[in-house]
Amino acid sequence: YVRRYPVLRISSACDGALPKRGRGQIKTIIDILIVLGIVGGVATSLGLGVPLLSAMLATLFEIPDNMIIKISVLSLWTLLFGASVYRGLKSGIKVLANINIVLAIFAILFVLIAGPGLFIMDLTVNSIGLMFNNFIRAATWTDPIQNGSFPEDWTGFYWGWWLAYTGMVGLFFGRISRGRTIRQLVLGVICWGSLGTWMFLAIMGGYSLYLENTETLAVSEILRNQGMSYVNALVIQSLPFGKFTLFIFTLLSIIFYATTIDSSAYVLSSISAKNLQSGAEPKRWNRLAWAVLLALISAGIVRTGTLDSVLSITVLSSVPLIPILILLSISLVRWLKKDFGDIVRPKEISLALKDVKSDSLASQGGQSNTK
Incomplete structure (x- = not known):
């Protein structure tokens, strides 16, 4: 947006690091890999989210948790985020997101106030200290002696999941942040997201x-x-007003996943749309098609019923995004230097000799007058 690019795609953001020869073919490959990464990330989210929500509903209504409940949950999600993405960015996704923010703040403050607030705050301060104290060791831990699978199964999976969402989150934040400065976008995403x-x-x-x-x-x-x-x-049910509290968290989970999926469908439709101008929305049938496709892929994952398939999809879809992330970083640095280099570049200041002599004489004259 800052550089007035006519389209919003990750491949366009890589222009600063791509050679001119063969750029079109490279950008097509980048867009395909980004699409596969987003699909893998969303499929992972739904693959983990459907069992979570079905367990919450089974506990809430005291019914058995089976495949019928899981498919019903997925169908409900499909209807919800399908309707949201059909209505568009402002009247669909934005409304769900605003409801989500209010519910999330209410729910988290309720747990802090109704639960052991002092213990939670003490544990939080202690945990922050432990995190900073053990960060380097934990970040580089590969468990070579016992040769356990935890680093590969969970640390690697988590970073792969994060990579899979890189394209979607970057494009979506760029789309909804029009009018903001680069500084506002970076600080807003990092600070509020981390908090x-x-x-x-x-x-x-x-x-x-x-x-x-x-x-x-x-x-x-x-x-x-x-x-x-x-x-x-x-x-969650162990909190005061157990059933009602579980109902609020269940509703929150439904909306959380719906906003994530409809945002992903919106970005995917934007990438696949031809000649979509900046600020314009992709066609409704395009948005709905991606929403249905994401639901079908997720249904297949839920049907398998194994966590291994979820982990494999995440890793396979995210690994090709590593070189794209490197290209994005190089392109960003080059563009920042080109567009804003004059502002931050050190400037040489030189004074003419006659100006120095004039200043010296004026200074001496001032001292004589003082005396």
Whole structure:
């Protein structure tokens, strides 16, 4: 937007690092890989989210959790984000996002106030210190002695998932941030995104540890016997007004996933649209087609019922994005130097000799007058 590019694509953002010869073919490949990465990231989200939400609904209504519930959840999501993406950016996605923000703030503050607030705050401060103290060791841990699979299965999976969403998040933030400065965009995304993540992990994680530590709820035992999805549902239900609280968090989860998926469908339709001008929205049938396609892929993942397929899709779709991320970084640095280099570049200041002599004589004259 700052450089007045007519289209909004990751391949266009790589122009600063691409050679002129064969640029068109390279950009086509980049767009294809970005599309595959976004599809893989969204499929992973739904593959993990459907069991989570079905467990919450089964706990809320005290019904058995089976494949019918899971498919019903996926169908509900498809209708919700399909309708949202059909209505467009301002009247669809924006409305859901605004509702989501209010619900999320209410839910997280409720847990902090109704739960062991002092314990959660103490644990948060302690955890921040541990994080900074162990950051380098944890970031480079590969478990070479015991040769466990945790770094590959979870650390690698998490970073792969993050990579898969790079294209979608970058394009979507760029699309909705028109009129902002580059500084506002960077600080807003990093600061508010990090703060929201820290708060959610600190408060929900702190409350779960409190339940385990005080033996109020056997969290680790539930994790072993029933899985992570039921841990979330039962931890939330242990709060005051258990059923109502679980209902609010269930509604929050539905909207959270819906806003993520419809944003992804919007970006995918923007990438695949031909000659889409800056500021224009892709056609409705294009947006709906991507929403349905994402739902069908997710249904296949849910049908398999294995976590290994989710992990494999994430890694396979994200690894090709690493060189694209490098190209984006190089292009950004080159463009910043080209567009704003004069502002930050050191400037040489030289004074003419006659000006120096004049200043010296004036200074001496001033001292004589003072005396």
